[in-house]
Amino acid sequence: MLSARAASLKPSATLAITAKEKALRAEGLDIVGFGAGEPDFDTPTHIKKAAIDAIMDGFTKYTPVGGIDPLKDAIIEKFKRDNDLDYKREEIVVSCGGKHSLYNLFQAIFQEGDEVIIPVPYWVSYPSMVELAGATPVFVETHEEEDYQLTAEMIRKHLTPKTKGIVLNYPSNPVGSVFFTENLEKIGKLAVEHNIYLISDEIYDKIAYDDYKHTSIASLGQPIKEITIITHAVSKTYAMTGWRIGFAAGPKHVIQAMTNIQSQSTSNPTSISQWAALAALRGPQDFVGTMVQEFVKRRDVFVSGLRSIEGVTCFNPQGAFYVFPGFKNLLGKAYKGRRVHNITEFAGVLLEDFHVAVVPGIEFGKEGYLRLSFATSMENVKKGLERIKKAVKALD
Numbered sequence: 001m002l003s004a005r006a007a008s009l010k011p012s013a014t015l016a017i018t019a020k021e022k023a024l025r026a027e028g029l030d031i032v033g034f035g036a037g038e039p040d041f042d043t044p045t046h047i048k049k050a051a052i053d054a055i056m057d058g059f060t061k062y063t064p065v066g067g068i069d070p071l072k073d074a075i076i077e078k079f080k081r082d083n084d085l086d087y088k089r090e091e092i093v094v095s096c097g098g099k100h101s102l103y104n105l106f107q108a109i110f111q112e113g114d115e116v117i118i119p120v121p122y123w124v125s126y127p128s129m130v131e132l133a134g135a136t137p138v139f140v141e142t143h144e145e146e147d148y149q150l151t152a153e154m155i156r157k158h159l160t161p162k163t164k165g166i167v168l169n170y171p172s173n174p175v176g177s178v179f180f181t182e183n184l185e186k187i188g189k190l191a192v193e194h195n196i197y198l199i200s201d202e203i204y205d206k207i208a209y210d211d212y213k214h215t216s217i218a219s220l221g222q223p224i225k226e227i228t229i230i231t232h233a234v235s236k237t238y239a240m241t242g243w244r245i246g247f248a249a250g251p252k253h254v255i256q257a258m259t260n261i262q263s264q265s266t267s268n269p270t271s272i273s274q275w276a277a278l279a280a281l282r283g284p285q286d287f288v289g290t291m292v293q294e295f296v297k298r299r300d301v302f303v304s305g306l307r308s309i310e311g312v313t314c315f316n317p318q319g320a321f322y323v324f325p326g327f328k329n330l331l332g333k334a335y336k337g338r339r340v341h342n343i344t345e346f347a348g349v350l351l352e353d354f355h356v357a358v359v360p361g362i363e364f365g366k367e368g369y370l371r372l373s374f375a376t377s378m379e380n381v382k383k384g385l386e387r388i389k390k391a392v393k394a395l396d
Helices: 013-026 045-056 069-083 098-109 125-132 152-156 181-194 252-263 271-282 286-307 343-354 378-393
Strands: 092-095 115-120 136-141 163-169 197-201 228-233 246-249 370-373
Touching: 013 343, 045 271, 069 092, 069 246, 069 271, 092 098, 092 252, 098 125, 098 197, 098 228, 098 246, 098 252, 115 125, 125 136, 152 181, 163 181, 181 197, 246 252, 286 378, 343 370, 343 378
Parallel strands: 115 136, 115 163, 163 197, 197 228
Antiparallel strands: 092 246, 228 246
């Protein structure tokens, strides 16, 4: 018999959609996939070469559990360069991907009886990770009409003596929204006032558009920094999703606890991938700008195309590589005589009849929306748009 914890857990929706999409494509179907949350660019050559050199040099043994010192130093340099934040080695831990960093963190600071505030829409794994730590997710709704902003006032309404943490993700997956600095300042002050941890997931900080300059909440004063844990990874910025290197920066006692948990579960992250991540952080950065420029072009085509469909709304993302269009006005219509009651049913129509793979917004806590990744070719963006338009026209 499975544990109650395992029995109640469902697989990641985004990974499930991607797996289904690949299976249908293997059957010979022409599927346009907007499910995957990973850049379609190849990992830069100098990063791959660093990994090959590591293998040839025999760097294939165990490393310190929390990562090698040269990589920790490169991460420290990254935070200083990008965010004007100062960290020491004992305030950094390297893990097996950004998701692993978050999991270790939630296990380290949350337990039964705790409540954790999560803005909606949220990344699919936050609630499950909170529940796996024995804590309770508390959802705070944000809205497209208000640029998906989270404010201190909104959080304050949900505070209780059990509130232990606030999860922030900016630029956001699934929306691509960012938090205004004045809102971050007030949220930070509120967290300090109530001694609440701030979990700042900044994995998309370099994938930003329209002159947006990322500001980490940890940089808004020492008292805020002392209760903030930043989680990050090389996955999105350097097209290294499969290399599985994430990292976190925060108070020494939290980082030590995360390292201890890691020592009893995975041990160190892959030695070869650590050396590749070092090359990514310290090597040429022009690849990132090139990738972001291409994402901007795709975003613009996607947003304008979706907005041209009658009944569809679409927030213009300022970061990450997702659009989150609203189809609320179309739900309740029928397709081939069958009523489409919710967004999951509409996503099924798109996949089965129009061969477009998307993730229903309800998986991110938002009914009536779809998440579509534009980390795919411009050809696929245009082809998928045409198919979505046909699907909407087929509703009556």
